[in-house]
Amino acid sequence: MYRASRKIKTAHGTIITPFFMPDATRASVRGVAREHILAAGISEMVVNTYHLMLQPGMDVIRRVGGVHALMGWERPLLSDSGGYQVYSLIHKNARLGAIVEEGARFRSVVDGSQHLLTPEKSISIQADLGVDMMVVLDDPRPNTASYDDIAAAVERTIRWAARCRRAYAAQARTRGWTQQTRPKLFAVIQGGPYAELRARCAQGLIDVAQRIDDGFGNMHWDGMGFGGRHIDAQGNLMEDALAQTASLIPKTSLAFALGIGTPEDIVRCVRMGWEMFDCVIPTREGRHGRAFLWAHDARERIAQFLTTGTYTPFYNYVNVRTATHRTDMRTLRVPTQRGETTYTYAYVHHLLKVNDPLGSAILARHNLAFYAQLMHMLRAAVV
RNA sequence: GGGUCGGUGGCAGAGUGGUCAAAUGCACCAGACUGUAAAUCUGGCGACUUACGUCUACGGGGGUUCAAAUCCCUCCCGGCCCA
Numbered sequence: 001m002y003r004a005s006r007k008i009k010t011a012h013g014t015i016i017t018p019f020f021m022p023d024a025t026r027a028s029v030r031g032v033a034r035e036h037i038l039a040a041g042i043s044e045m046v047v048n049t050y051h052l053m054l055q056p057g058m059d060v061i062r063r064v065g066g067v068h069a070l071m072g073w074e075r076p077l078l079s080d081s082g083g084y085q086v087y088s089l090i091h092k093n094a095r096l097g098a099i100v101e102e103g104a105r106f107r108s109v110v111d112g113s114q115h116l117l118t119p120e121k122s123i124s125i126q127a128d129l130g131v132d133m134m135v136v137l138d139d140p141r142p143n144t145a146s147y148d149d150i151a152a153a154v155e156r157t158i159r160w161a162a163r164c165r166r167a168y169a170a171q172a173r174t175r176g177w178t179q180q181t182r183p184k185l186f187a188v189i190q191g192g193p194y195a196e197l198r199a200r201c202a203q204g205l206i207d208v209a210q211r212i213d214d215g216f217g218n219m220h221w222d223g224m225g226f227g228g229r230h231i232d233a234q235g236n237l238m239e240d241a242l243a244q245t246a247s248l249i250p251k252t253s254l255a256f257a258l259g260i261g262t263p264e265d266i267v268r269c270v271r272m273g274w275e276m277f278d279c280v281i282p283t284r285e286g287r288h289g290r291a292f293l294w295a296h297d298a299r300e301r302i303a304q305f306l307t308t309g310t311y312t313p314f315y316n317y318v319n320v321r322t323a324t325h326r327t328d329m330r331t332l333r334v335p336t337q338r339g340e341t342t343y344t345y346a347y348v349h350h351l352l353k354v355n356d357p358l359g360s361a362i363l364a365r366h367n368l369a370f371y372a373q374l375m376h377m378l379r380a381a382v383v
Numbered sequence: 384g385g386g387u388c389g390g391u392g393g394c395a396g397a398g399u400g401g402u403c404a405a406a407u408g409c410a411c412c413a414g415a416c417u418g419u420a421a422a423u424c425u426g427g428c429g430a431c432u433u434a435c436g437u438c439u440a441c442g443g444g445g446g447u448u449c450a451a452a453u454c455c456c457u458c459c460c461g462g463c464c465c466a
Binding site for chain 1: 423
């Protein structure tokens with residue numbers, strides 16, 4: 001069952017669960033300015049260790065005083081460890097990298113240069129980024145990998161989590177973090193499609209937290225995520241896996257469903273107990289011409305699903321690129337700093353057709369507002 | 384008026400006797416996208432047909448040939464050169 005809404009204090013403000021973070025992988029949500037992110041009702045974003053260490057590079061990040069300063073963003077940020085990027089690179093093209101016990105060896109997609117991202121280095125980089133929430137380096141595997149391969153990745157993920165936790169404690173000393181200012185530390189559960197491996201991974205990670213001091217005497221992870229891919233070959237949410245994994249996460253830790261998802265997936269996951277999400281869907285789909293739209297009685301349908309488990313579709317998904325919108329003068333709501341404005345479908349359709357980034361940006365902003373509203377409804381429903 | 388080069392699918396542009404319903408790009412019509420190597424990728428794109436397939440097509444008309452977008456004749460149209 002869902003977890004009640006709770007507040008998390010960070011150095012850049014208080015977060016209320018459940019919440020959704022758009023991916024600002026390279027320190028920007030592609031094409032959407034920070035004032036438009038805020039206007040959409042979004043207060044947290046995810047940046048990426050892998051991308052930022054390559055560009056602009058940690059030398060620049062340190063000199064400008066961190067990624068908040070670089071972006072001019074005053075709200076909470078989470079950095080992903082880079083594990084997923086290395087996984088993505090390696091599994092799409094084995095020449096681009098390899099996992100070794102020391103860490104993830106990979107070639108930069110920016111300039112082809114070779115790098116070794118270790119658990120310690122990932123934590124150090126994330127500390128330099130200055131984010132409010134950081135994630136341990138993990139070893140994701142495709143769900144199609146062999147049982148033995150995934151089992152080995154689970155054990156490695158646990159060992160790497162232990163190294164990350166020690167590195168975190170060392171950073172805490174060096175940088176003088178306090179219990180109030182320190183970034184939250186998230187572990188990541190692997191195990192893919194195998195329930196016993198997920199359980200083993202979760203228990204292994206919990207043991208690590210109890211065994212290794214984070215520098216503040218905490219005996220738990222601030223958050224625990226579920227990594228890898230949670231979508232089957234048909235594009236459906238792996239509900240059993242997500243439900244089981246949510247149940248493995250102690251209430252002392254925030255439950256973070258990495259990379260999820262569609263509005264429906266998020267609602268389903270919140271019911272299972274997941275509390276935080278990040279995904280490219282609202283922005284990528286927007287960039288590619290899709291808009292999420294509320295169905296009638298969406299709020300009631302969501303509330304009904306949370307209490308009874310009976311799911312009724314609560315939104316529509318429209319492709320504004322299709323010819324039907326060429327002269328469609330109905331309007332699409334887009335958030336602004338002073339409330340809201342509207343654009344006609346016909347205009348957005350035209351902008352998309354002429355490849356003006358404005359069309360993509362309008363839809364991304366619209367979809368971000370949709371996701372923010374969704375999370376607002378969910379917060380109200382899980383009191 | 385003479386010469387010359389050329390007219391190919393919505394556009395640009397290959398092809399110069401058979402494997403051509405015609406490369407490729409763009410446009411167009413759809414689809415995909417879930418810790419962003421994604422302003423990316425996939426499919427369709429003459430007509431009819433679920434499909435096998437059938438028909439009509441490379442400016443118009445007429446020939447040669449078993450077979451023509453490709454060769455010949457003629458007409459129409461366009462560029463350039465000469466008068």
